Amino acid sequence: MKLTSEMIKARAKELGIDDIGIGNIERFDLAPVLMSPKSYFPSAKSVIAIVMRIPRGTYRGIEEGTHWHNYTFYSYNKLNTLLRPRLTYELCRFIEDFGWEAVAHYPAVSERNPVSEPVAPNRLPPNIVPSIRLIAAGTGVGEIGYSKVFLNKKFGPRLRLGLILTDAELEPDPIMDTGSICSHCGACVRECPGDAIPSLKDKDTRISIDYGEKKVWYGDVKMGRCTLTHHGLNNEISPFLKKAFPNMAFDVRSSDMTEEEAYRLSYTVAGGKWSTTYYEDGDNAIVQYYNYIMKHTGYYAICGARGCIRACMDSLERSGRIENRFHNPFYRKKSWLLSNKSTPTEKHVNPFRDKFVEEKYPGLRENEYGYKDKVELSGNK
Incomplete structure (x- = not known):
């Protein structure tokens, strides 16, 4: 039996995949060689983009400023590494039952490759990582929004993407303007x-991106600032950073840091420990929550996509430009932001230690530097 695009879409719906788009491989003839699906799978004839929705409720905790776990787990890491790949795998099985090879692709960061030497002369270096958003736009399942976040007609920006490359020649969907x-x-x-x-x-x-038959465009996002904010090195969106570094006023909004520099800094902070932090749990993590969520998922997301997803989806919902509607608007009150100004706790060398000692051993710090001033200011004479 011949395998068709309609058969693949029908099977995807049965599996619980929210949407799907199919593009012919010629649309990616102009792709950079280290990001090209043709470099990845030279015999590919078609590219299939898979859309899995992000439940709107996974943003509620961060929007209220009360719960962060759900975003990393259901909106990001586990949706990308567990929930969606399971269905991508099943769709690959379906395609290969018809005798066509199906190459599933994980949405890694293409700009960080290659990482090593070619395995043989006249070969490309590993790893070839197509830009999943650019490839998906070439399948017609959505468009790249101005913020570089991918948009789908059903869910707007609330989605994660997967790809399958196949040597089956399939009927393509039109590219969106x-x-x-x-x-x-x-x-x-x-x-x-x-x-x-x-x-x-x-x-x-x-x-601007040229697919041969059509050109599309989006905004050139400052990815260093985006990464610093996404991974919680922006005081305005992270109560956890403010707790760990109350005297720091790093202004992400004026930073010229590159994306790679931002990754190196943010993950160093998130996984970092110090000899003594004086936190009750005693694990000595520099930023407790970042270290905690990293242990559970190997990833952490703090901003909750305040502008590129939350504000975008609200705008698209209100204007009726997407299909998934809700009885109530997402914003129930004004969104919060923290001040980027430092909030000094003490003028001394180690305020974390001072607070710990005073609470655990009252009076023990008497005659230490600044202790008399602190007592007088507190009214405990």
Whole structure:
């Protein structure tokens, strides 16, 4: 029996995949060689993009400022590494039952490769990592929004993507024009706490992608600022960073750090420990919550996509530009932001130690530097 696009879409729906798009391989002829699906699978004839929705409720905890776990688990890491791949695997099995090879692709960061020498002369170095958003846009399952976040007609920005490359020649879906979903309203620009998304008025900051039959464009996001904010090195969105570094006022909004530098710094902080932090649990993690969630998932997300997803989805829902509707608006009150100003606790060398000693051993610090001033200020004379 011949395998068709309609058969694949029907099976995807049966499996619980939320949406799917199919593109012919020729659309990616102009892709950079280290990001090309043709470098990955030279015999590929078609590319299949898989969409799995992010439940809107997974943003509720961060929006309220009361719960962070759900976003990392259900919106990001486990949706990308467990929930969606399971269905991608099943769809690959379906395709291969018809005798066509199906290459599942994990959405890694393409800009960080290659990582080693070629395995043989005249071969490309590993790893070939296509840009999953650019490839997905070439399948017609959605468009790249102005903020670089992928948008789908059903769910807007609330989604994660997967890819399957196959040597089966399938009927392609049409590529969406820029602006089919994104209204370029500027909500993402205004609400991004890292000022990572350029002004809509600045046409020089647009990136254009050529699929041969159609060109699309989106904003050239400052990915260093985005990464610093996403991974919690922005005081404005992380109560955990403010607790660990109350005297630090690092201004992400004016940072020129690159994405790679931001990754190196944020993960060093998240996984870092110090000889003595004076935290009750005694694990000596520099930022307790980051270390905690990393242990559980190997990943951590703190911002909760304040501008690029939350503000965007609210705008698209209100304007009726996406299909998944809700009885109540997402925003029930004004979103919170923390101050980036330092909130000094003490002027001394180690305020963490001072607080620990005073609470555990009252009076033991008498005659230490600054102790008399502290007692007088507190009224405990």
